[in-house]
Amino acid sequence: MSTVIHASNLTKIFGKSIAVDHVSFEVQKGEIFGFLGPNGAGKTTTTRMLTGVIPPDAGTANILGHDIRSEPVLAKQGFGVVPETSNAYTDLTAWQNLMLMGELYGLPRARAEKSSSDLLGMVGILERKDQKVQAYSKGMKQRLILAMALIHEPELLFLDEPTSGLDVQSTQMILALLHDLNKQGTTIFLTTHNMEEANRLCHRVGIIRAGKIVAIDAPEKLKTAIDQVHKIEVSFDRDVPDNSLAGLEGVITVNRTGDKWQITTRNKDATIHSVSAFSQQNGVAIVTLNTLAPSLDEAFLRLTQETQQ
Amino acid sequence: MNPAGFSIQMRRAWAIAKKDIRIYYLKGPVLIFGVFMPLFLFLAFLMGSRQLPLSFLVSGLVGMTLFFTATAVSPAIFPWEGQAKTLERLASCPVTVEAIVFGDMIASTLFGIGITIITVIIGLVLGISLMHGIMLLTAILLAAVCFSAVGMLLAVPPTNVPSNIMMLSSLIKFPLVFISGIFIPLEQMPPWGLALAVCSPLTYFTDIVRYAFTGMHYFPVIIDITALAVFTVIFTVGTMYLHKRTMPQRM
Numbered sequence: 253m254s255t256v257i258h259a260s261n262l263t264k265i266f267g268k269s270i271a272v273d274h275v276s277f278e279v280q281k282g283e284i285f286g287f288l289g290p291n292g293a294g295k296t297t298t299t300r301m302l303t304g305v306i307p308p309d310a311g312t313a314n315i316l317g318h319d320i321r322s323e324p325v326l327a328k329q330g331f332g333v334v335p336e337t338s339n340a341y342t343d344l345t346a347w348q349n350l351m352l353m354g355e356l357y358g359l360p361r362a363r364a365e366k367s368s369s370d371l372l373g374m375v376g377i378l379e380r381k382d383q384k385v386q387a388y389s390k391g392m393k394q395r396l397i398l399a400m401a402l403i404h405e406p407e408l409l410f411l412d413e414p415t416s417g418l419d420v421q422s423t424q425m426i427l428a429l430l431h432d433l434n435k436q437g438t439t440i441f442l443t444t445h446n447m448e449e450a451n452r453l454c455h456r457v458g459i460i461r462a463g464k465i466v467a468i469d470a471p472e473k474l475k476t477a478i479d480q481v482h483k484i485e486v487s488f489d490r491d492v493p494d495n496s497l498a499g500l501e502g503v504i505t506v507n508r509t510g511d512k513w514q515i516t517t518r519n520k521d522a523t524i525h526s527v528s529a530f531s532q533q534n535g536v537a538i539v540t541l542n543t544l545a546p547s548l549d550e551a552f553l554r555l556t557q558e559t560q561q
Numbered sequence: 562m563n564p565a566g567f568s569i570q571m572r573r574a575w576a577i578a579k580k581d582i583r584i585y586y587l588k589g590p591v592l593i594f595g596v597f598m599p600l601f602l603f604l605a606f607l608m609g610s611r612q613l614p615l616s617f618l619v620s621g622l623v624g625m626t627l628f629f630t631a632t633a634v635s636p637a638i639f640p641w642e643g644q645a646k647t648l649e650r651l652a653s654c655p656v657t658v659e660a661i662v663f664g665d666m667i668a669s670t671l672f673g674i675g676i677t678i679i680t681v682i683i684g685l686v687l688g689i690s691l692m693h694g695i696m697l698l699t700a701i702l703l704a705a706v707c708f709s710a711v712g713m714l715l716a717v718p719p720t721n722v723p724s725n726i727m728m729l730s731s732l733i734k735f736p737l738v739f740i741s742g743i744f745i746p747l748e749q750m751p752p753w754g755l756a757l758a759v760c761s762p763l764t765y766f767t768d769i770v771r772y773a774f775t776g777m778h779y780f781p782v783i784i785d786i787t788a789l790a791v792f793t794v795i796f797t798v799g800t801m802y803l804h805k806r807t808m809p810q811r812m
Contacts, residue, residue: 305652306809325565328655335653339646343584355576356654358564400650 254281256408256439257302261311264297271297273463274311279456281407284430284440286454286471288447290556294463295443296336299412302441303333316408329357331408332401336416336443338393342386346377346396349385350403357404364403371399376425391422398426402433409433412443427453447552461556482520483544486527487512488536496534500526512540570660577651577664578671585634585641586672595630595676600683602738613746616775619684621743624767626680628738631673631705635712636730638665639804643721643811652812658805662713666797669709677701689774696782697773703789704766710796711762717803719810742767747779762792 257279264272272294279285289295300306302313304324313320318327340349347368354364372378375395377388385393394414401409411430415423430453434440444450450457451471458468467474492513497506502519503526517523520543531538562569585591603622642648651661678701685691715730738744740754741763750758758764765785772778778785 300649300812303653305649306812323565325570325655325657326563328653329564333650333653335646335649337646339650341580341584341647342645344580348583352576352580353654355579356573356651356656358562358569358573358655 255279255314256281256283256316257285257441258314259298259302259311260313262298262301262308262313263310264294264301264306265309270463272301272308275460275463275465276311277458277465277468279439279441281439282434282437283456284434284442284454286450286457287441287443287460288445288450288457288552289460291445293460293556295460296412298460299410299441299443303331303410304328329404330406331410332404332406334394334398334401334409334411334414336413338390338397340385340393340396340400343384345382345384346372346388346399347381349396349400353400353403359404367403367405368399371402374429375399391418394418395422395425398429406438408439408441410441410443413445414442415444415446415449459552459556466556482517484515484517484520484523484527485512485540485542485544486515487539488531489539490536492534492536496530497527500530502526514544564655565657570657571663573654573656574660574664574667577656577661578667581634581638581665581668582671585638586668591634592676595626595633595672596679598629598633600680614775615687616689617746617771619687619689620767620771620774623677623680623684623770624741624743624763625738627673627677627701627704627766628708628763629734630676631669631708632712632715632730632734633669634672635665635669635709636715636726637723639716639811640721640723640726643719644723648808649812652808658808659801662801662804666706666709666713666800669712670705673705673708674701677705684774691773692776693773696769700766700769700773700786700789703786703793704762707762707766707789707793707796710793710800713800713804714796717800717807719807721811737761737763740764742779762789762796765789765792 255278259278260276262272262275263270275294275298287295287298297306301308302315302320304320304327307321315327316330320327340346341352344352350368350371351364354361354368359367369378372381375398377392377395380388380392385396388396398414414426418426427449430440430442442450442454454471456468456470457474459466494506494508497503497513497515500523502517502523504516504518507514515523515527524541527541528538600622602625603618607618639648642651681691681697691697715733716726718726718729720726740757741761742750742758743763745754747755747758747764747768765780765788768778768780769782769785772782
């Protein structure tokens with residue numbers, strides 16, 4: 253696995269405030285990396301530094317093997333950018349916008365035309381390709397800038413809140429597209445507020461708070477890592493005595509709610525094994541067995557609040 | 562091929578120029594402004610000073626037309642695009658700041674040349690004879706690039722409010738017209754006026770245009786051409802350098 257993004261001590265200062273404070277992380281080829289954080293945490297500023305739109309005040313960013321400051325054109329040739337606000341030229345048609353992008357990425361005319369047709373078809377605006385973008389809805393504009401970012405078939409795609417404020421149809425279309433692109437090998441750097449989106453799509457997420465990275469891990473690991481004590485919910489086909497579960501390995505507390513038992517444990521793996529062994533030894537069948545991990549929302553809130561305190 | 566190479570960046574600059582022409586220049590009001598603004602200034606001056614020959618006034622009209630058209634739109638492109646966030650789109654594409662600036666310059670150069678040729682035709686229709694056509698064409702090409710660079714220099718302050726730039730632009734452009742031998746022949750200028758005139762690239766262009774139409778000139782033609790070329794290089798290099806420094810502040 254090769255490193256596609258290598259950010260090292262990236263720092264950006266606006267006046268007296270440090271917007272991004274020595275942020276370091278890596279994104280590997282083929283990953284979908286989610287970059288999460290509350291408003292004003294430094295997500296967009298970091299993305300802008302990574303994409304060469306603004307220079308960092310300190311630190312380096314190596315994108316696709318090229319330093320974004322010393323070799324910006326070579327780095328930019330290999331990635332596409334979907335910013336939060338649609339920035340297609342509204343006085344041009346969708347087709348003219350795509351042709352412009354084709355020329356800016358140095359594509360031969362025939363290839364640019366073929367890619368444009370395919371992409372506009374894929375995002376569902378081919379039939380309106382000759383209409384000026386100013387007449388487009390927000391969802392259509394967002395789908396167009398996604399097509400514009402993909403015209404040169406980039407290895408890496410940066411997306412800043414790509415589904416923010418979109419209707420369900422456009423959101424689902426964009427998420428499905430990102431999933432497919434990733435399956436075809438495109439590395440994706442996704443900035444989002446939407447925990448559900450990050451949870452569904454991302455292999456790893458980085459959480460930034462007040463300009464500093466507070467956690468980087470796989471969503472599931474991040475969710476479980478924030479709690480030292482884990483919860484397991486189990487139900488059996490027959491009644492079992494309260495104290496029989498309390499003695500199992502790793503169990504701290506046992507509470508009965510309806511026909512289910514809620515167990516807290518410090519060692520989730522050992523407790524699940526001992527519950528399984530208990531059911532076999534006592535001839536009771538397990539009906540349901542769930543691990544109750546906190547949601548990514550909870551993980552996010554806990555991590556960002558802890559840093560704030 | 563290296564996408565950062567000169568020839569590839571030039572091609573991308575041309576793509577930006579085509580985009581500019583489509584979006585900013587091929588608009589009715591812009592074209593009308595380009596033709597009528599210098600024409601009205603000329604008519605106002607014609608009515609006020611009838612003792613000057615028509616060939617002198619048409620030469621001034623050609624000078625004004627090129628200067629105003631080549632600097633009319635270019636100062637506002639960066640603020641407009643900064644406001645619409647399309648500049649961020651360009652900044653994230655594999656295009657250097659120099660190529661973006663040069664693309665804007667190409668568009669304003671072509672616009673300036675196109676409108677100025679119309680003005681030359683008007684002069685010919687009014688009965689003025691053209692004595693040095695090749696020299697006029699050379700001067701128009703050179704001055705168009707020079708004035709486009711002036712236009713881009715005016716856009717250097719990193720504001721995304723076009724009206725601020727247009728105000729600054731007017732404050733600089735109008736005084737330049739008055740010190741460049743358009744309304745008052747250089748021969749009739751006081752020494753301090755002449756000292757100011759030599760600092761304006763428009764002076765040299767107007768001098769060549771006058772030479773092309775009347776055969777008379779104040780400076781030797783080679784000096785006019787050299788001065789225009791030097792101004793062009795200084796302004797082009799200067800605007801690219803300064804935009805590279807101020808561009809991130811627009812984002």
